Amino acid sequence: MERVGVIGLGVMGGPMAANLVRAGFEVTGFNRSPAAVERLVAAGGRAGASVAEVVERSTVVLTVLPDSPDVERVVLGEDGVLAHAAEGLLLVDCSTVRPGTSTAVAAAARERGVRTLDAPVSGGETGAVNATLSIMVGGEAEDVTRARPVLQALGTTVVHVGGHGAGQTVKAANQLLVGGISGLLSEAIVLIERSGIDPAPALSVLAGGLAGNRFLDLKSEGMLRRDFAPGFRSELHLKDLGIALAAAREAGVALPMTGLVAQLFAALVAQGRGGQDHSAMLALIKGLSGGPTGAERGRRETTAQ
Amino acid sequence: MERVGVIGLGVMGGPMAANLVRAGFEVTGFNRSPAAVERLVAAGGRAGASVAEVVERSTVVLTVLPDSPDVERVVLGEDGVLAHAAEGLLLVDCSTVRPGTSTAVAAAARERGVRTLDAPVSGGETGAVNATLSIMVGGEAEDVTRARPVLQALGTTVVHVGGHGAGQTVKAANQLLVGGISGLLSEAIVLIERSGIDPAPALSVLAGGLAGNRFLDLKSEGMLRRDFAPGFRSELHLKDLGIALAAAREAGVALPMTGLVAQLFAALVAQGRGGQDHSAMLALIKGLSGGPTGAERGRRETTAQ
Amino acid sequence: MERVGVIGLGVMGGPMAANLVRAGFEVTGFNRSPAAVERLVAAGGRAGASVAEVVERSTVVLTVLPDSPDVERVVLGEDGVLAHAAEGLLLVDCSTVRPGTSTAVAAAARERGVRTLDAPVSGGETGAVNATLSIMVGGEAEDVTRARPVLQALGTTVVHVGGHGAGQTVKAANQLLVGGISGLLSEAIVLIERSGIDPAPALSVLAGGLAGNRFLDLKSEGMLRRDFAPGFRSELHLKDLGIALAAAREAGVALPMTGLVAQLFAALVAQGRGGQDHSAMLALIKGLSGGPTGAERGRRETTAQ
Amino acid sequence: MERVGVIGLGVMGGPMAANLVRAGFEVTGFNRSPAAVERLVAAGGRAGASVAEVVERSTVVLTVLPDSPDVERVVLGEDGVLAHAAEGLLLVDCSTVRPGTSTAVAAAARERGVRTLDAPVSGGETGAVNATLSIMVGGEAEDVTRARPVLQALGTTVVHVGGHGAGQTVKAANQLLVGGISGLLSEAIVLIERSGIDPAPALSVLAGGLAGNRFLDLKSEGMLRRDFAPGFRSELHLKDLGIALAAAREAGVALPMTGLVAQLFAALVAQGRGGQDHSAMLALIKGLSGGPTGAERGRRETTAQ
Known part of the structure; x- marks a missing residue:
């Protein structure tokens, strides 16, 4: 079973991480404000001290961030996901960002042997809490297959809509x-x-x-x-x-x-x-x-x- | 039971008149092209030779016409509905026209003791054929009560939304x-x-x-x-x-x-x-x-x- | 020289009529509020007691009215311009109305031997006072030629732009x-x-x-x-x-x-x-x-x- | 008299540089395609082999580039204007870019003792050729005063409209x-x-x-x-x-x-x-x-x- 990391434990990422715990995944989470991390620990998850630690402990990493610059910083930045990723890691970006951000992330990741999907969600806080999100997935079919058990713990509709960026x-x-x-x-x-x-x-x-x-x-x-x-x-x-x-x-x-x-x-x-x-x-x-x-x-x- | 007249037997008015026959009403219809009237007769209705004849035979008259000028001509015109109406007639305009046309018709009718409702429909030809229209009714409550059995033969949703013109x-x-x-x-x-x-x-x-x-x-x-x-x-x-x-x-x-x-x-x-x-x-x-x-x-x- | 009637002596029509007086025309004016008529008389014009009187005294009649219904009433109405017009009268409508109103007025006028132009103006109150209006004229060339001396007393730019309604x-x-x-x-x-x-x-x-x-x-x-x-x-x-x-x-x-x-x-x-x-x-x-x-x-x- | 550098000798920058030569300035130009540089030399200017060379030879540098990323690259990039600028250089960006680009450039320049203005132009190729551009200048008043002789060789209207970015x-x-x-x-x-x-x-x-x-x-x-x-x-x-x-x-x-x-x-x-x-x-x-x-x-x- 995949070990899942979640970076960004806010209004959406928090309940999504908790649902992954509930579905039986080993979940390590990171958030800049520690209160959110503590809530995950209380729900049965593990605290990650940094992006690096989350990445090192996980086979699949979800990012749930506000906007394109956050994704670029957390994924591509100096101490970001790609800097610490082992080959074969699957990075699933659930943030809502520009399609161009997703294709740029995919290209940078490919150079390091990291697989990526863009998987923005619809359904709001209620959907995140109740695991009834709709998830639009862009990327390659084999990666979608691999991510599906994780994503199905988060929503009721998971549709592969096309290549990198298509989800966005x-x-x-x-x-x-x-x-x-x-x-x-x-x-x-x-x-x-x-x-x-x-x-x-x-x-x-x-x-x-x-x-x-x-x-x-x-x-x-x-x-x-x-x-x-x-x-x-x-x-x-x-x-x-x-x-x-x-x-x-x-x-x-x-x-x-x-x-x-x-x-x-x-x-x-x-x-x-x-x-x-x-x-x-x-x-x-x-x-x-x-x-x-x-x-x-x-x-x-x-x-x- | 009301005797119902229908003026305008086109794509919408034709199947609506047939549904009224099916519901047990005595229905007299008029249309400028006789083919539509013949279809109503085949369905069990009666042919009206003119607006006047429809009005004289009916206690409730439905108009189902394309646009405001048609309604003004058929209702207010020289040989129109009001010219032949007996006191107490209920005129239900199912056409989609300007709210101002409905209030003008209501005012002219009131002078002759004729009651009116505006009752435009939604649901298209399918709704007309299957008697599943949504009907938005404007006018006075007692007239809506009186028209309800007729309208319920035409649609599944009949809502009184306000005074004259409100349906429009x-x-x-x-x-x-x-x-x-x-x-x-x-x-x-x-x-x-x-x-x-x-x-x-x-x-x-x-x-x-x-x-x-x-x-x-x-x-x-x-x-x-x-x-x-x-x-x-x-x-x-x-x-x-x-x-x-x-x-x-x-x-x-x-x-x-x-x-x-x-x-x-x-x-x-x-x-x-x-x-x-x-x-x-x-x-x-x-x-x-x-x-x-x-x-x-x-x-x-x-x-x- | 044409005798000019002006119907509508408001913010625009008032100063326009005064400019016609100044240009040497014999001007008869009518307005519903008598104060405006008195101002024209003070400027050297004559008071018309009714639309009929203005029409009977004039060879060219200008209408300067707010909107289409006003023009329809004053020109086509029971006691309107056409009801009193002699053959050969030239009616110049300076109001801003729908092109369709202008073509309808032209058609009705033609039946009675009355010539018409639509001649809406641009330039505002200042332009009306200073006789610097731009005037866009629709109608037939010979009528534009006939009206030109009158219109040139009102504005600096008078352009024949096309047939009836084209000015509008x-x-x-x-x-x-x-x-x-x-x-x-x-x-x-x-x-x-x-x-x-x-x-x-x-x-x-x-x-x-x-x-x-x-x-x-x-x-x-x-x-x-x-x-x-x-x-x-x-x-x-x-x-x-x-x-x-x-x-x-x-x-x-x-x-x-x-x-x-x-x-x-x-x-x-x-x-x-x-x-x-x-x-x-x-x-x-x-x-x-x-x-x-x-x-x-x-x-x-x-x-x- | 200022020695003027011009980076970007396209449809706009080319004739602008020529006008500066005509006004008596010593002008060094740089462009990625050498043909444009040769035209400047033919007009009496000097060829710069690189951004660095232009900057080193000039007291005022004009950039005339297509879009924000170009300005960021040429000014802030590794081998860009700021990397080679001496203290006191005045950088005048005539490109049309986001106001935010201009304020970012101003902030980065200030750290190195370089003065900046944003000075986008209006008037098209004709205005550039005929030196009849309108120029909207954002930045500090003393720098506008200093740039004015240069800008007045390019256009007929030079207006200081506000602080950094205001020109944009x-x-x-x-x-x-x-x-x-x-x-x-x-x-x-x-x-x-x-x-x-x-x-x-x-x-x-x-x-x-x-x-x-x-x-x-x-x-x-x-x-x-x-x-x-x-x-x-x-x-x-x-x-x-x-x-x-x-x-x-x-x-x-x-x-x-x-x-x-x-x-x-x-x-x-x-x-x-x-x-x-x-x-x-x-x-x-x-x-x-x-x-x-x-x-x-x-x-x-x-x-x-």
Whole structure:
């Protein structure tokens, strides 16, 4: 059985490491803040004192980091994963980064006999805790086969979507869809509320037809209450839309709607809502048309039911 | 039991009238082209020779017409519904029109003692045939109660969403969501295909996560095959986005994404794809980035699986 | 010499009528509020008691009205221009309306032997007062020739751009350019101010290069002072963008940037700035990114000069 | 008098170096392809064999390079400008790069006692040849004073706009305006042409009013002839819009129109028009609405003049 290292034990990496312990793997974890490492130890894992120690104790290393520069530092940096890796190590990067970062990591690793996969995840903190993540894997088939037992301890859907970087591209496509649907749903709610219509029954009809979508199912109740506690933070979604547009640039394609959605998220973050859930887009779209909030106006104006 | 008249026996109105017959209602139908009336007679309904005859024989009249001017002509026109209506008639407009048309019709009808509801439907031809439509009803509660047995013969979801015009506003919100999702999904597919990734497994992961939506479930397989047979025609979706923007203007709200989506649909129609399914947006987004079609390019470029 | 009637003596029509008097024409004016008529009389014109009286006394009638429905009412309505017109009358509509309104008016007029031109103007109140308007004329060449002495009393540029409605189409193109430039200039200023740069010298460089434009020349100083007194009101610009998009629909073309600009103006009006100058777009774009106003922030943050 | 080094003798740097020779400066130039160096020698300059040699012979060094990575390599790289610079050298970067690149270069230079300015230019090849560039300078006032005699040999407008990076931010604002105006003008032309109107007289009216702008003055004639020979290449404009959006991200502001314009330029480049002038946006906007080109259609459809 593989010995698994996990570098990055935050909101996502922490529960993912714990799930690997639960699945019977020997897990060594490292995180810059020691509290996260202690939680892993309490869950039955081992503490790694450094990236080096994690790498030396493991046959498969997962990185679960915030952004491209973190991955580049931790993997390619002076005291990073590749500097300490033995030949045959399998490095699985679960971070959401640019496809170009994944292919660059793969190329550098290949020179040292290290195998790599990009395996970004979707499903949020809940998915990480409950091991119900969707995992989009890019890389070579034999490495996917090797990683599958590890990844299946983390999620319910593990799909090999293509070569190195393909996992990231599919994740980028996922994020442009989710971010765009947040914007469209916000426009629908604003139109409904400002027309003096009670939004709850209206959204229930939308949910039942061709407009139905998971974002509406999971987020619209909170949106109507203006409860924007994350969930998935707007500032991370802004970062992910930047990745989608960078991936589009590399692929030589134009994404007009995503170009606009990215600026709407930039506005959301600029308005100080970067720490709120990505469904807070409703507040931006509402504010764009000024005046009282929909909830207030709705209370005053809705008459007929 | 109500005697039901149906004016407009096209792709939607025809099967809706047949379902009313099946549900045991006495149904009189009228359509400008007699072939549609003959189909209703074959299904067990009665032929109306004119709008006047339908109205005189019915206690509830449904209109199922293409656009606002049609509704204004058939209802308010010289030889129209109101000209022949007895007091107490209930007029249910199932067409998708501007909310302002519905409130104008309601006001004109009230003067003659005629009750009205706006009751646009969602679910397409399939929903009309299978009586699985979603129906968004605007008007007064007692009229909704009265119409409910009729509407429940047509669809599985019948929701009273507000006063006169509210059904149309919710339908407009539905259409902006669906049209926008078509655009976003097209961008996702183009990004995936042009990156050399096999789109089928990629879309299966998207479908399983927060990006999941009914449009993807029902349309993406056809999109990957470039099968754009309608379904719901792009030119009708363009019309509906015009209604959404007009409703937004009346409500005093701005819909930035919808403003862009409407122009993308205008382009789709201008490119001669108005008669194709609204999922043909994929062809527009693909063409925007030029070069070979994704299917061709995908075949050449996809390597890893 | 033609006897000229002017219907609509508002902000534009009032000074235009006065300029016609100054140019030696016999001018009869009508306006719903009598104060405007009195001002024309004071300037040397004659008061018309009704549309009918203006038409009966004139060989050329100018209409200077707010929107399509006004033109339809005044020209085509029961007691309107056509109802009282003698054969050979030349009707010159200086209002900004849909091209379709102009062609409909032309068709109705032709039946009664009345000649028509659409001749919308650009240049604002200043242009109307100083007789420096630009006038875009649609209609037949001989009628343009006949109208030219009248129009040259109103503006410095009189160009025959095409058949009936063509003047309106070119005006629509003018308004989409101006509205879009207002948005782009606002984005440029926000980027500059929020980067802590003193905008006045920066804009002076922009004005000198390929980015240079008349809107910047005339409006940017006021924008930097947040002086949004009209000028040209945002709510009228919103109306004109609606005309541009309707004209695009009729021509079967897609205008993606204009679709977005129209929604930005819808937001501006929804935020209560409809009565402000169209350069108030700066306030919208600034507010989109939240925080203190640029002027305040600029004062605190600008350091180096 | 300063001895001036110029690194990068391409379309812009070549004529700029020649103008410095003409102004009486002793100029040493370096370029990777020797042909450009030979042209400088023919014009009276000296050949530098390497970056090192240019730096050692000069008191002021200008870099005129394509993009951020080039500047980073040439200035910060192993054998770059800073590695060979004596204390007191003034480095003036005339490239168009991210503001963040300029501030990073300034910080690295300061450690070695080297002074820096960012001084991107506007005005294209013509401006470089004729010494009529507009130059936006960021940095400290005393260095601007010192560089002014050099910069005034290159352009007619030299404005100190702020601290390090401010020149780049103003250039980014310039490029978002120019790119956006190219898009808006294209939409105006498409609307006019597809409405069957002769565009030349129509554009002459637009040029005379509030819509008037330098891009229209300089480019519209070529656009109507579909002559898209550069001028300024679309692929460079796409790069510059990327810089504008990156600068916006750093400043924490949202630019909705620029977000869309960038994707329109991405489409233009994806369609194989990256080597054409940025006014080729007309071809994209035209193609968006399909069908025959406007010129052809115009010939067939325009009737009235």
